[in-house]
Amino acid sequence: MGVGKTTIGELVAKKLYREFIDIDKEIEKEFNMPIPEIFKTFGEETFREKEKEIITAFSKKRLKVISVGGGAFGQEEIKNICMTNGIVFLLDLSWDCWKERLDLIIDNRPVLQGRTLEEIEELYYQRQKIYSTHNSRFNTDNIEAEEISDYIIDTLKLSWDIHEPHSGKILEI
Ligand SMILES: Nc1ncnc2c1ncn2[C@@H]1O[C@H](COP(=O)(O)OP(=O)(O)O)[C@@H](O)[C@H]1O
Ligand SMILES: O=C(O)C1=C[C@@H](OP(=O)(O)O)[C@@H](O)[C@H](O)C1
Ligand SMILES: [Mg+2]
DSSP states (O other), rough: OSHHHHHHHHHHHHHHTTTEHHHHHHHHHHHOOOOOHHHHHHHHHHHHHHHHHHHHHHTTTTTTTEEEEETTGHHHHHHHHHHHHHOOEEEEHHHHHHHHHHHGGGGGGGGGOOOOOHHHHHHHEEEEEEEESSSSSEOOOOOHHHHHHHHHHHHHHHHHHHHHHHHHHOOOO
């Protein structure tokens, strides 16, 4: 969380003339409240159920750039749905760089709240396992969002050129 999925996903979508869907924003629309309030009012389990429901629904729509929340791949079903229906890009950030960003993101990330820095670090390393499933990975340490979005687009273009099977899914603009 806080690696830049929403920011970079939006840039990628704009550059590819695709619709951008941020799953967290869709969840907020459904509950008509911000994520920290959803966690407080209904609990994380309800949030996770809604997250799965919305990702499942959007995964069936084609030609979109979708940003899922950083905890989504904790659910095996979501992981499978994303890998089957899309091309999954992992945005990575080292612990040293991520910890510098914590002050910026903590207010809107209830999963991080009420934890010590040591506990957050533990969560960071635990989470690495759930991120091992993806199609392509980018280390974003000290790289501007614009530049990362260009890398993603270059990688996609390369895969369109090389892998004919993908073309049916994403080339029909
Ligand atoms: N490449 C980057 N370098 C520095 N800051 C970034 C970068 N990408 C995003 N940010 C900042 O980090 C914060 C979290 O970004 P966000 O896109 O919401 O991440 P996510 O959707 O992964 O949680 C925002 O304040 C954003 O401006
Ligand atoms: O990692 C997580 O468990 C979460 C990440 C958040 O999204 P971002 O990854 O966009 O911050 C949001 O879905 C929620 O606060 C839970
Ligand atoms: Mg986000």
